[in-house]
Amino acid sequence: MLLHRRIYQFFIIYCLAVACLFLIKFGLNLSDYVIPGPMDVWHTGIREFTRYFSDVMDTLMVAVIGQVISIFMALLVGITGRRATWFGSFIKVAAYNVQAYPIVAIAPIIFILLGDGIVTRLIIAAMICYFPVLLSVLGIMSEPVNDIEHFYRATGRMRWQLEVKIRAFENLNKLTTVIAGSATLAVAGTIVAEFIAANAGIGYSIRIALYQSDLAKILTALFLIGITLSLYQGVLELTGYLIKKGWATRV
């Protein structure tokens, strides 16, 4: 149901955007060089589909791994820094500051140090989606659920694992939304990395298409990125829903 909704919503947005472009094209009588015609986009889509689909899968694979790493890191740091201690405050300050640096300025340094292989793409993807996830985790984990936690504290049965579980369960919707949202950031991060310096992925193909001033190829790439991302986010939301259902049954 979630997947289905995600896909048709994406189709509506994509079609509206492309229709707007065509309206501008025909309204201002622009050539296919500025905005490609519908048939040009269609033929390019058919011609490039297989190659671009494979590129998108390559990008998605890196983005998923990068996202998993960043979620794991964010949970680890978020849980450690959830208390109002000096370390907790230090983590928050670091997170806010590092997030302020534009990745396009940092990415070339990473590429110079680590080359243009998969590791660099992974690091950049993880870097882009790590901090927003961390901030959300910190927010969720540092907010007590007094109604429930009070009982365990009063009876002396509260342990840190239980505290984390309570807070995670009570905020599972928020966490799911943040994780699904961070998928967008992970994909965007990977594409930025590929655009700047990698040798593979859809970001690399978009860069070549831009060199060739081929907007039809870019529209094809955007369609495939959008549909794949919608599917992935749908899967994440579904997973979150199933986890919550499973936990609720166990409780």
Added chain:
Amino acid sequence: MKPHKKTTISQKMLFFISLAAIIAISGISDTATAAEKVNYRLKWLFNTSVVGDLYADVHQFFAKQDLKVAVKEGGPERDAIRELEMGRAQFGVASADQVIRALSKGAQVVVIAQLFQINPLQWMYRTDKMTINSLADLKGQTLGVTFGGNDEAILRTLLAKASLTEKDVDLFSVRYDYTPFLQKKVNFWPVYRNSQAVFLGAKLRQAGESFDFFIPGDYGVRFVANSVVTSKKMLDTKPETVRKFTVALLQGWQASMNVANNDTAIKTLQKYDKDSTVETLQEQLDITRGLIHPDPNVPIGMIDMAAWKQTEQIMLTQKLIPAPVSVEKVLRPIPKY
């Protein structure tokens, strides 16, 4: 009270008369000096490659032709031909492949001057690592190339000329940073001769390394670089503006390339390129002269018809365009300046 009131009325009258006079005078002077405003979008950032464009602007060559030109910086995300069509610019600089691609997609664009007579896109290579006396010497080498860029089209043409296939060489994907070249991972690297090559050359000289340049033109490949373009509509409706712009621009280029104006050209560049040292700018300017005006008998801006046709043929052969575009039909002769 009465005299005071009189004074106030006469003061008011004086104020309105003065105001009317100011408006009238400003209107007259505005009409007298009304210069036509046009936008000129460059291909790249302000650097030595656009010295003539800046010179024409700063030293009033446009103003002398009654034009008020806004010279706008280019960049990787800018496309002058698109801006011509959208009406945001009236003139622009585009590479030949951009022009040919645009024509292939139905854009109505015309070329009014060719700035570079020799393409600044060349390859720098370490002479202690490779010797290039003929195209066949490229066999077995790792060659830097920007996939999707002009250099890919040029390199593939050169390889085809030498009957070499992609299997005979190792093509290395080039990016913004020069680390693979500096680390000697690749010893054959595409550069813009009058900009990047100056910085890289300095680094190599510092490290005591010897290098040379591989010039595609030496092997018969003359892929045209930057040219000045306008829309067909502009040329049809305002031919006099196009003529005046071209004359002013080429006069600016001619003056900037004149050795007698060397110091003025450097000072002009310094206003825009604050990061480069005078020595760097001087070296870049010296090299630029050789690319813009290599033959004293050929005027600056002359359109090399044969080179344009060859560029179209290269793009056709490499399937970068689906069908011929007859590029010669949009090349306009330069006016006398």
